[in-house]
Amino acid sequence: MSGERAALAAGLAAHLRRRRAMGDRRVAFHPNPPPSRGVSAAATSIADRGEAPAVTPLAGDSPRAVAPACPDWETLRERVAECTACGLCEGRTQTVFADGAGPARVMFVGEAPGYHEDRQGVPFVGRAGELLTAIITKGMGLKREDVVIANVLKCRPPENRDPTAEEKRTCTPWLDRQIELIDPEVLIPLGRHAANHVLGTETSMGRLRGRVHALGKRKVVPTFHPAYLLRNPAAKKDCWRDIQLAMAELGLEPPARGGA
Ligand code: SF4
Structure with a gap:
């Protein structure tokens, strides 16, 4: 049963990432959810209520992965302008x-x-x-x-x-x-x-x-x-x-x- 829940949540998380990548800003990303409410359980339970769950971004989306690879100031500025790695992006x-x-x-x-x-x-x-x-x-x-x-x-x-x-x-x-x-x-x-x-x-x-x-x-x-x-x-x-x-x-x- 727990395996089914994990698979369902993983599929849902992938779907939401794609929606976010397509510009749907209603989907919030939280890169490090508390361990006790891992992505799988949280995504499934919130989805049951019909709400947009918090999901972990792909590793390649995170500032920790992207920032060191920016070769110059303007590239870095552009990457920051696109950043949605924490919930503060919603209100800016x-x-x-x-x-x-x-x-x-x-x-x-x-x-x-x-x-x-x-x-x-x-x-x-x-x-x-x-x-x-x-x-x-x-x-x-x-x-x-x-x-x-x-x-x-x-x-x-x-x-x-x-x-x-x-x-x-x-x-x-x-x-x-x-x-x-x-x-x-x-x-x-x-x-x-x-x-x-x-x-x-x-x-x-x-x-x-x-x-x-x-x-x-x-x-x-x-x-x-x-x-x-x-x-x-x-x-x-x-x-x-x-x-x-x-x-x-x-x-x-x-x-x-x-x-x-
Ligand atoms: S504060 Fe803004 S730029 Fe910084 S991680 Fe959150 S969304 Fe990204």
Whole structure:
């Protein structure tokens, strides 16, 4: 009996994959369903109720399989735009790939697109984006075009909630390939989600920021997310110390203040 259920579910899953590949967005893909509700049982029981079940994408569809094979930035951007590997694809206006295309010595990594980013398709717009731009231009003396800015997630979580561990695990191969292709000297993760992924730790921001981490040939200087700084302006001085650490790694001097 269990063999019949498995065969039925496998057939149903294959059918749904084909529907999805043909553009039917009502079919949601969940790449790693909980073991206790494996694809077979889940697909069968939900199908019995006439609903679209969650199914595992083909291995070749997953960011983990596709991202490392993307030879260049534009190919990677195109693959991300097509990605349906997690449920966040259902609510997005568009994927938010990056601002900038390199070459760049510095790369900022944020958390996930918000409302304005989802609408415009560009990371760090709106008030947090204005603050990040000020950090880059007034603080570091660079132009925004001199750096690359990306996020851990490429699609907006509903109501701007925190990304789940599963969403981060699914999406981060895109970011990892972005970092490989840009190959920055200094990475500046903005906030805990980005810092934890880049450094492969679950340590709090309080313990991560305020120093330079060596990651192979790259330096990592975590600092606060601009949205956090907007809510906690007193933390801006700590952020500025972090940025100065990054600038020292890059050999950058603070820009001259006119009339100071
Ligand atoms: S959040 Fe990432 S993994 Fe999920 S659909 Fe968007 S691009 Fe794909």
